[in-house]
Amino acid sequence: xxxxxxxxxxxxxxxxxGIWVWRFLNWVWFKPKKLEKYLRExxxxxxxxxxxxxxxxEGYMMSNEAKSKPMKFSHDIAPRVSPLLHKTFTKxxxxxxxxxxxxxxxxxxxxxxxxxxFSKPYIFLKPxxxxxxxxxIKGLAAANKHTWSRQRKIINPAFHLEKLKIxxxxxxxxxxxxxxxWEKIVLKNGSYELDLWPNLEILTSDALSRxxxxxxxxxxxxxxxxxxxxxxxxxxxxxxxxxxLLPTKTNRRVKEIAREVRSSIQGIITKRLKAxxxxxxxxxxxxLLGVLLESNLRQxxxxxxxxxxxxxxxxxxxEFFYFAGHESTSxxxxxxxxxxxxxxxxxxxxRQEILQVLGGQNPDFDDLLRLKVVNMIxxxxxxxxxxxxxxxxxxxxxxxLGNITLPSGVQVNIPTFFIHRDQEIWGNDANEFxxxxxxxxxxxxxxxxxxxxPFGYGPRVCIGQNFAILEAxxxxxxxxxxFSFELSPSYAHAPFLVxxxxxxxxxxxILRKL
Numbered sequence: 001x002x003x004x005x006x007x008x009x010x011x012x013x014x015x016x017x018g019i020w021v022w023r024f025l026n027w028v029w030f031k032p033k034k035l036e037k038y039l040r041e042x043x044x045x046x047x048x049x050x051x052x053x054x055x056x057x058e059g060y061m062m063s064n065e066a067k068s069k070p071m072k073f074s075h076d077i078a079p080r081v082s083p084l085l086h087k088t089f090t091k092x093x094x095x096x097x098x099x100x101x102x103x104x105x106x107x108x109x110x111x112x113x114x115x116x117x118f119s120k121p122y123i124f125l126k127p128x129x130x131x132x133x134x135x136x137i138k139g140l141a142a143a144n145k146h147t148w149s150r151q152r153k154i155i156n157p158a159f160h161l162e163k164l165k166i167x168x169x170x171x172x173x174x175x176x177x178x179x180x181x182w183e184k185i186v187l188k189n190g191s192y193e194l195d196l197w198p199n200l201e202i203l204t205s206d207a208l209s210r211x212x213x214x215x216x217x218x219x220x221x222x223x224x225x226x227x228x229x230x231x232x233x234x235x236x237x238x239x240x241x242x243x244x245l246l247p248t249k250t251n252r253r254v255k256e257i258a259r260e261v262r263s264s265i266q267g268i269i270t271k272r273l274k275a276x277x278x279x280x281x282x283x284x285x286x287x288l289l290g291v292l293l294e295s296n297l298r299q300x301x302x303x304x305x306x307x308x309x310x311x312x313x314x315x316x317x318x319e320f321f322y323f324a325g326h327e328s329t330s331x332x333x334x335x336x337x338x339x340x341x342x343x344x345x346x347x348x349x350x351r352q353e354i355l356q357v358l359g360g361q362n363p364d365f366d367d368l369l370r371l372k373v374v375n376m377i378x379x380x381x382x383x384x385x386x387x388x389x390x391x392x393x394x395x396x397x398x399x400x401l402g403n404i405t406l407p408s409g410v411q412v413n414i415p416t417f418f419i420h421r422d423q424e425i426w427g428n429d430a431n432e433f434x435x436x437x438x439x440x441x442x443x444x445x446x447x448x449x450x451x452x453x454p455f456g457y458g459p460r461v462c463i464g465q466n467f468a469i470l471e472a473x474x475x476x477x478x479x480x481x482x483f484s485f486e487l488s489p490s491y492a493h494a495p496f497l498v499x500x501x502x503x504x505x506x507x508x509x510i511l512r513k514l
Contacts, residue, residue, distance in 0.1 A: 028052055032102040035410070039097055039104065042404040046088065046097035046104070054099025059084035070492035070505060073342065075384045076431040077495045078418060082389070085415060095404070105392075105411040111425065113402050114414050115450040117393060118458035121148070124393035124412065136234060136499055139317035140463065141324065144396075150307055152463070154299050155317065158291040159463050164470055165365045166286050167211045171471045172362055174207040175478035182483065186513045193488045196334050196507035200475075201228065204326035204333070207471055212288040212321050213268055220322070223264050226257045227323050231499040233257075265318045269293075269311070288321065328387040329468045331500045333475045334507050335385035336378060339433050341485040341509045346435060349373050351480045358477070368473045376435035378472055379442065382454035384433065387500040389417045391456060416453065417501075425451040486510045 032049045039046070047055055062083040071080050078086045085107060088096050094109040108114055117124045125144045126137075140151045157163065178199065186192045201224070209220040233254050272289055292314070300308035309317070340347040353373040361367075368374075391414040398407050406412065421430045425446055426437070437445045442452050455462035462468075479485075487509060494504035 028102050032099070032104065035104050035407075038407065039106070042406070044095060044097055044106065044404065045092040047099065049099055049102070049104075052101060054101050054103070055084060056099070056101055059098070062087070067494070067496055067504060070494040073493045074431065075433060076421075077385075078421070081417070081495055081497055081501065082415070085418070089415075089418065100411075103411065105413050106406060107413045107415055108401075109415055109418050109422075110402070111419050111422065111449060111451045114419065114453075115457065116401065117412060117414065118391075118453070118456060118460065121458065121460045123396050123399055125396045127392055127394050127411065136231060136323065137320070139313065139320040141320055148460075151309060151313065151317070154295050154309055155292060155463060157295045158288045159467060161466070163286065163288075163291055164466055167467070168363070168365055168368075168470065168474065170210045171207050171474040172478060174203055174210065175475050177206065178203045179478060179482050182511060183513060186483070186511055191510055191512045193490065193508055194511045196337055196509060197330070197503060200330045200333050201326070203475065204330045204471065208322070208326045208329075210287075211467075212325060213318075214272075214287040214289065223261055223322055224326070226261050227327075230254065230257050230261075230323075231327075261319060261322075262315060265315050265322070266311075269314060269318065289318065292317065325464060325467065327500050328464075329471050331385070331387045331502060332378070332381060332468060332472045334503065335501075336381040336472065336476060337479070337485055337509065338487070338491075338503070338507055339381055339384075340377065340480075341487040343433055344486065346373075346377060346433075347480070347485065350377055350476065354477050354480055358481070360481070363474060363477050368470070368477070371473065371477065372439075373435070374473060374476055376438040377476070378469060379438040379445075379452075380433060380435040383420045383452060384417075384431075385495065385501055386416050386420065386454040388454075389497060389501055390415055419451055420454075422451060425449050482514060484512045484514060486512075 029051065032054075036046075036049050047058075050057075066080045066083045071077070084098065088098055088107065089109055095106065095113075097104045097106045099105075108117065122145055126142050126148075128142065128144065140148065140155055143151055182192075182194070182199075185194070205220065205224045213220065233250055269289070272293060276290070276293065296308045296314065340350065350371075350373050353371060357367055357370050393412045393414070395406055395408050395410050395412060398405065420426075423430045429437075446452055450457070453461075455465035455468075491508040492505040495501055496504040
């Protein structure tokens with residue numbers, strides 16, 4: 001019997017449909033259930049997998065409920081910032097898993113295991129295949145293995161200590177501009193209720209533009225405005241896995257922003273490269289972009305296989321400079337000032353130290369090193385309110401961690417702000433603001449245990465941490481010399497997560513001129 005062509009076509013279609021259906025069922029059910037069984041055999045616990053959504057619905061509802069109202073002023077913020085994870089650790093212990101749709105994530109709340117994870121960057125990799133991460137985390141921060149080591153080598157000179165010292169007057173100049181703005185407002189009334197957050201965004205944006213790109217705030221304002229819009233769009237919870245890829249109004253806006261930011265940064269880079277070609281040899285470009293481009297050119301010329309960064313890689317690095325460079329510093333300064341506005345005794349201690357060390361003069365690098373109380377305050381701020389509350393890694397190979405073995409491809413999450421509050425390490429006052437715990441340094445405060453990593457740890461520690469801390473020190477030093485800060489009655493304590501840990505209803509303080 002001869003099979004007619006239409007019958008063959010139907011059989012082929014049936015095979016393709018069957019393959020697609022199998023792949024879909026494997027993705028949505030068989031693979032998650034197999035992974036769940038494996039994780040439980042390793043002694044891990046978590047909610048049972050629920051078809052397609054996993055824990056997304058529960059987490060979404062819990063998060064909305066937590067964000068529906070402010071909390072009593074307390075530093076025990078985990079139930080509000082991450083209610084699902086707080087419930088998971090309470091119910092299942094320090095190592096547990098949750099479900100992001102059909103994908104499990106293992107959360108490690110054990111400090112010593114976390115140290116091991118940070119110490120092996122070629123096994124515990126940065127996630128690369130998630131749409132949200134690709135839009136926000138780029139360049140060196142998202143690279144892995146040899147790409148990461150190549151880019152780190154090129155970018156390192158831009159964050160060398162001597163280069164950061166050059167940035168100090170730039171930071172101070174931006175702070176002085178903000179002081180002048182606040183003085184004009186306060187002089188009219190004697191005191192003024194100020195929302196710190198938008199002001200600090202302007203401050204750090206201006207400082208970063210000058211320090212990183214040699215331009216002023218106005219030139220980079222459009223980029224900053226777009227970058228501040230992007231996280232709120234990207235981080236909106238989607239009830240359906242993969243919904244971020246659909247052609248919705250929000251997703252179209254996200255792509256539009258990404259294109260415009262990229263185009264603007266490419267224009268800045270192109271202009272700088274032309275300037276570098278036309279200027280006389282020997283002229284230094286000491287901003288971060290200039291150092292990065294010069295380091296990249298040296299790498300290209302010195303290697304037969306052209307191991308420098310491509311234009312796309314340089315653009316991505318600059319995009320991340322813009323986003324992370326001012327976002328993390330803004331929230332650090334904001335939470336430090338909120339804490340000092342609440343704890344006036346520490347504000348006064350910091351101010352007296354600043355006056356004693358500086359004597360009314362502008363700070364230099366050595367002066368900042370002598371500000372022990374200011375440093376303790378920043379360390380405690382980063383412990384309680386780290387800009388990034390979570391580090392995520394993907395296992396590149398099957399790996400043993402402590403008493404458990406995890407398969408390749410599993411996501412491992414490190415909840416920074418849970419470990420920063422572990423009472424077994426930090427004591428019964430772990431949820432209290434007590435900078436004195438850092439009086440003898442970080443190692444002493446943790447009794448020699450590994451439990452403090454606001455910027456990560458190991459080979460992949462954040463390359464910009466010294467940049468952020470230096471800028472924060474200059475800001476606190478400058479502001480406390482000119483103003484006193486007190487929490488406004490209108491301030492509502494409501495830490496919440498966008499990409500960094502922010503204040504949901506603003507950061508209102510009463511500003512008074514000294």
